[in-house]
Structures are given as structure tokens and as C-alpha cells.
């Protein structure tokens with residue numbers, strides 16, 4: 001049996017198990033919200049050669065399709081880590097000025113080096129700080145605010161609400177708020193099964209600290225219902241939750257301006273646009289992931305408040 005067939009069968013098996021399982025796995029919060037340990041940062045800094053680049057491609061794809069204000073040119077990336085997704089916002093979606101914020105000094109240093117290595121240090125800047133307090137940034141000043149793989153870092157869903165309230169404060173009225181995060185599986189068996197398929201790449205590439213972080217994040221993730229409950233009641237946006245068909249691996253939550261009645265304004269970009277974001281060995285996994293999302297669901301979880 002080829003490796004591809006084996007992967008397809010394993011995902012199909014997990015998807016069936018997911019359908020048959022009742023939810024009972026309780027959440028185990030992250031041991032450390034802020035990722036400052038140098039081994040953890042060093043492994044995270046090699047993320048672009050792994051399958052973790054796939055959710056970034058998914059996120060770029062979604063923002064491209066949803067954003068109404070495509071003349072907008074400034075973006076803020078919350079919990080930016082080593083800054084690769086932050087850089088992609090400039091490189092792939094043409095945001096001219098992008099700011100990444102993270103509370104980890106080591107992550108911010110890694111991100112600064114990555115911007116320098118990409119020759120984008122003028123356009124993409126990084127700042128050490130907490131996403132719970134964005135008061136140093138001007139109100140209503142960003143066309144896009146992203147929050148990727150950060151929601152599960154926090155102890156309580158109320159913390160995620162606070163971050164989204166901060167995002168509301170700094171995004172322009174016609175701008176977009178975009179959240180991407182893993183989904184907590186229904187059972188430990190499903191979690192370990194998914195970890196075996198999705199996490200083996202990290203071990204193969206010699207990234208044990210990243211593998212451990214990935215495992216912790218799976219147990220700390222929010223269910224789709226929990227994450228949807230983090231939308232601030234006071235939001236002036238319409239919030240849409242996007243989930244894949246089959247095994248829910250990642251979820252997206254998008255706050256679109258109240259004036260935008262359709263979620264998707266344009267078709268997906270040509271696959272060639274994202275070719276260099278997808279590691280060569282992960283093209284098949286990308287096909288599986290992007291197909292699962294193309295066949296998935298998007299539902300409004302909160303309408304805009306007047």
C-alpha cells in the first residue's frame with residue numbers, strides 16, 4: 001500500500017470514528033501560555049518545512065476569499081510566534097504594513113530574524129507585548145487582524161473573548177478579524193490517532209519539542225461550540241465559523257463587517273499562488289485538507305449588533 005493510500009485510509013477511519021463518537025474529552029489547558037523556552041522556540045522556528053504550513057495556506061486562502069476591503073494595506077497578527085504567517089500576509093496577500101505581537105521575547109527575536117532573512121524588515125515589524133492590551137495601537141487602524149493558533153493557549157474562554165474585544169478595538173469598521181485554531185477531538189483515542197497522522201512529520205524532521213507542543217495544543221484546543229462562544233456579544237460584525245468536512249482538525253472564525261452580506265466574495269486563488277507555501281512532501285496532505293474545507297460548512301454564529 002502506498003503512503004498516500006495509507007494516509008487517506010487513516011483519515012477516513014478517524015473521520016468515521018469522529019462521526020460515531022460522543023463528545024466526552026475534557027480540556028487540558030496548556031502548561032505554559034507563553035512559548036519562551038528556547039528549545040520550543042527553535043523547533044517552532046522550523047515550522048515552515050512541516051505540515052504546519054498547511055493551515056497557514058488555508059488561512060491565506062480564506063482571507064483572500066472573504067476580505068471586502070482588498071485595498072486595505074495594514075494587518076496585525078496576534079500571538080505571531082516566529083512570524084512566518086505574519087510575513088505571508090505581506091508576501092501573499094499584499095498587506096503593505098504588518099505588525100506581529102507576541103509576549104515571548106525569544107519568539108519576537110526569532111520573528112525579527114526571519115523578517116530580516118526575507119528582506120521584509122521595513123514592511124513587517126514585530127513587537128513584544130500582550131494581546132490582552134493593545135491600547136498602544138491606534139483604534140480602528142488595521143484592515144485585518146489575525147489570531148492564529150493562539151486561542152488554545154489561554155486558560156479560559158473568557159480570555160479569548162478579551163482578545164477578540166481588543167481586536168475589535170483596533171480593526172477598521174470595514175476590516176476583517178480572522179481566527180484559526182485547532183479543534184479538540186471528541187475522545188483521547190481520536191486525539192492520539194490524529195496526532196499519529198499529523199504529528200509524525202515533526203518527529204521525522206527532528207522536532208520533538210514541536211511535536212510535544214502540538215500534542216499539548218490538541219488537548220488544550222476548544223471545541224467548535226466553545227470557540228464560537230468567544231465572539232464578543234458587543235461585536236459590530238457578523239461572525240462565521242468555518243469547519244472541514246469529516247475529521248475536524250482546524251476551525252476558522254471570521255468577523256466580517258456588518259455591511260458585507262456574503263461571506264465569500266471571490267473564488268479561491270489559483271493553486272500556483274500558494275505553491276511555495278506548501279512543503280513538497282505535504283502536497284497530498286494539502287489536497288486532503290483543502291478538499292475537507294472545500295466540502296465543509298460555514299455558518300453564522302453571531303449576527304452584527306446595531
Ligand SMILES: C[S@@+](CC[C@H](N)C(=O)[O-])C[C@H]1O[C@@H](n2cnc3c(N)ncnc32)[C@H](O)[C@@H]1O
Nearest residue numbers: 033034035079080081102103104130131148149
Ligand atoms: C502556538 S503559538 C502560535 C504562533 C503563530 N501564530 C502560528 O500560528 O504559528 C502561540 C503564541 O502565542 C503567544 N502568546 C501566549 N500568550 C500571549 C499573550 N498574552 N500575548 C501575546 N502572545 C501570547 C506564545 O508566546 C506563542 O508564541
